[in-house]
Amino acid sequence: MVMSSDNPRRPTSGNTAMFHGCTLTYFDGLGRGEVLRLALNHLGIAWTDDRIKGSDWPALKAAAPWGKLPFVKLSDGTHLAQTKAILRLVGKQGGLYPADALAAFRVDELVDTMEDLSNAVRLTGDGKEQAEKEAIRTESSERGEIHALLRKIDDFIGAHGSGGFAVGASLSIVDFAVFSTCSSIASGVYDGVPPTVLNPFARLQAVRKTVASLPSTIAWYEHRGDAKSKGEIFNAAAKDL
Structure with a gap:
């Protein structure tokens, strides 16, 4: 599926000219690509959302930078990956x-931690039978490793954000990363992780609410064109907190 941003907003600072006319290629779901979609859309960049099917990926993989998704192709043909x-x-x-420099480091630090969080949730209970996996994930979300990492993230936001x-x-890129990762975790995508997993963490929830309340985010999920993903990340997001 290919669609272009119709967000009329233009950035008030910075220079996004290099991204105008770019194409972002990723699967139709959320995953790693959604944070880029949210940021590009927020900045009002004219871009193309190239959503491929899983069945199309094997034929495209060899030509993809590093053999992975997502990647961006700029209007001059330059490919960007990772x-x-x-x-x-x-x-x-x-x-x-x-x-x-130090604030930029803190942004990078927390963006990296969002990947750690996503991996921790994904790998918890990996290889176990379904019922056991769900029980392990629930335990971890409420009292174990996942809960502990979320607590550290909440404390980090308390120390470095406001x-x-x-x-x-x-607003910075890390707010979009926190929103997309944590909203996905609480959305029901991961079997066994309760939708209340983020409830104890007020500062993390406040970041989700900030991003969910942006006109660009609201417009994105009104027009995204994928009811499943819209429900996963937005209707379950901080607008209802």
């Missing part, structure tokens, strides 16, 4: 990345 590297470049060009922002007092 989600976090692309996200960081989008942030720098669009004014969503701190100029201060006003519903994960780092500093203004």
Whole structure:
């Protein structure tokens, strides 16, 4: 499925010209690609959302940078790969990345931790029978490793962010990363992880609410064109907190 952003908003800072006319290629679901979609859409960049089917991927894999998705093709034919590297470049060009070196490090630190969180949830109970896997994930979400990592994330936001922002007092790429990763975890995608998994973490929830309340986010999920994903990440997101 191919669709283009219809968000009329344009960035108030930064220089996103290099991304105008780009194509983001990823599967139709959420996963690693959604944080890039949210950031590109927020900045009002004219881009194409190239969603491929799983059955199409084997034929495309050899031509993909590093043999992985997502990747971005700029209008001049340049390919960009690796989600976090692309996200960081989008942030720098669009004014969503701190100029201060230490603040930028804190953004990178928490973006990396979002990947750790996603992997921890995915791998918990891996290889077990379904019922056992779900029980292990529930236990981990409520009292174990997943819960402990979420607590550390919440404490990190308390130490380095404010006003519903994960780092500093203004919107940055890490807020989109927190929103997309944590909303997915609480959405029911991962069997055994309860939808209440994030409830004890007020500062993390405040970041989700900040991103969910952005006009660009609301517009994205009104027009995304995928009812399943819309329900997974937005209707279960912080607008209802």
